[in-house]
Amino acid sequence: MKRNTFLLLMVTLLFAACTKKDVFVPFVADEILVKNFNFDNEPSVDTYKFYASMDQSTNTYVIQNIDSLPVGTDVTKLKAQFTPLNGVTVKVNGTLQASGVTENDFSTPVTYVVTSESGETQVIQVVVNVAKAKQEVSNYILVNGYLNEADFQAIATEFGTQTKKTTAVGVGVIVSYLNNTPENCLAQLNNYLNLSVKYNLPVRIKLDGEQWWDYRSDLWNWWDPGAPGYNPANKDNVEWADWTADAAVKIGWRNWGSQIRVKPMPNLMSTAYREACRTELIKLTDAIKTWQDALPEDKKFLFVGIVVGWESGIGVNNYYYPNGNDYLGQPESNDPKTGVTGGPPSRGLQTIGYAAAKTAGIASSGTLTEDMQVEVVRRHLEDLSKVVSERGITRDKIFTHCGGWFKGEKLFNAAINEYSCPGWSFYDSAVNPTLDEGVMNALKNSTAPYWSATEWSFAGDHTKDQWASALNLTLGPKTKYVCIYNWTDIAANRNALDAISELNK
Incomplete structure (x- = not known):
């Protein structure tokens, strides 16, 4: 069984789980003013191992579980246990915390502000990770x-x-x-x-x-x-209007509201x-x-x-008029305007598709x-x-x-x-x-x-x-x-x- 007493030395697994933006560094017990932070009396959490680290960018100690709790786990009323050093006070949002007594909502990170008798302050952020359900969309x-x-x-x-x-x-x-x-x-x-x-x-x-x-x-x-x-x-990469490459097309037309020339x-x-x-x-x-x-x-x-x-x-979204290549050097205003008027294979225009059929070995004549x-x-x-x-x-x-x-x-x-x-x-x-x-x-x-x-x-x-x-x-x-x-x-x-x-x- 896994116990959740917060480890104050990092392990290889933690480094593997971090991104470049979340650099975790180990620290020793003497540096922290609160000892033995745990959830041992919370059945939904007490079998999960937590790790402590230092976020140097914010000078904040971070304690969190790497293995997420199951989807739907209620973490809104957890009572954390901890042992502050002599004369140390622990507060969350200005509220004094009592070990094993004060409830907090850990559905979002909870920030503990720890203050020594001399006025030294430490910030400890506790994160309880809960797996999120996969959203099913019909x-x-x-x-x-x-x-x-x-x-x-x-x-x-x-x-x-x-x-x-x-x-x-x-x-x-x-x-x-x-x-x-x-x-x-x-x-x-x-x-x-x-x-x-x-x-x-x-x-x-x-x-x-x-x-x-x-x-x-x-x-x-x-x-x-x-x-x-x-x-x-x-x-060989474009369509033909007959079975040989001599009938390769240079131009096509499309009508998605109005006719335009296309490749x-x-x-x-x-x-x-x-x-x-x-x-x-x-x-x-x-x-x-x-x-x-x-x-x-x-x-x-x-x-x-x-x-x-x-x-x-x-021959639909890229159709070809009879003798279509002749229009390439002319003003677009000279182009035919009938567009697609019928079904396959010609669509009421010049049939194309010969190149693909021949290349695929479907037919050649x-x-x-x-x-x-x-x-x-x-x-x-x-x-x-x-x-x-x-x-x-x-x-x-x-x-x-x-x-x-x-x-x-x-x-x-x-x-x-x-x-x-x-x-x-x-x-x-x-x-x-x-x-x-x-x-x-x-x-x-x-x-x-x-x-x-x-x-x-x-x-x-x-x-x-x-x-x-x-x-x-x-x-x-x-x-x-x-x-x-x-x-x-x-x-x-x-x-x-x-x-x-x-x-x-």
Whole structure:
């Protein structure tokens, strides 16, 4: 049995438990004016060993238990025993202390002020460490955006502390790891993680290597020798409009509210592209894992998960017009404006995906089919999910984000793999995702513990009750989170804010 008479000489274990900020040094019994400080008459504490040390930065003696008491241990009315030297008085907050008689609340550190007959004063801080319970959150309501600290602060102010919530409110953030230097991407990620802890807001991190990869011209610039990254072999890293590299694309288009030009669609099966994704994904996932492991038990709920993919698909968020390369040297005003008008594989435009299908060994001639495109996306998301899983992130914390835009299309199924939980976007079906046949059919094939509404927008003018109903219908028994796009819109929508607050309990 362990006894709790406070040891006045440090042991190796104590040094191992200290951080650089908490330097403990040994001292001898003659230095302290109070002897035999203990809780021997307190059954909940008396089997735990305490250690004494000196905090030189504050000139305070610190006594604490290294092994925490069990979760829920009541330490609010403990009576400490001690033997003061002759003529020594002991006070807490000005109240004279009697050994074994005076009760104190040790749920926070208690400071004893010890004064000798000559007026010498010593400060002794007694810390009784009690293990904190892991907070169990059933699901999350997240708000998404490229958020700064002011946004974190505004969200925390609006919804208050997320401690002890069954449905917790948090944030969804994005790091596009091929769109900036690795150093800047890591700094961006660490900033988000630090803000999560500072404002006690759960965070879900989307690690994107698809939608924005402008920084990596060394992968996509195959046509312009006067620009950075030029290499004719980069034709293999972008999509093609036919089965040969002669049909490599130079440009793509995207419409997230209005059409814009984007870099060419990546060949999701390209060896160089996949290696670039893996390299950056490992760095960022390792940083997240280190952060997760360092969270105390009662803060573990802050880590919602990692998302790989971003509405992954071929020819939708990066589509290609017939003879699209011809527009690259023209004013953007000359670009076609029709956008996506149909289902796979062409989406009403020029079919792409040939490069990925050929690279993957799926086909090298004939008609490029919807099934071929789906298999490419499935392998892509599985590959990314596996990388994250191999870095120690558990399946319940890994989510895919797959596309799927037209009723009956097969792309919804590409979200399913053995390493992650599936996720999709909900716009038209945000009012009730269970009516989305593509998602519901795909879920029948999933063995994952959860799924997510990774991108969700309830467009239009709705009452608070309508918002609450839509969110409730989305947050089913296996829905880990709903991520609402975007915070800037939600912040100005009182009905939405009130509905979220109503469910945040």
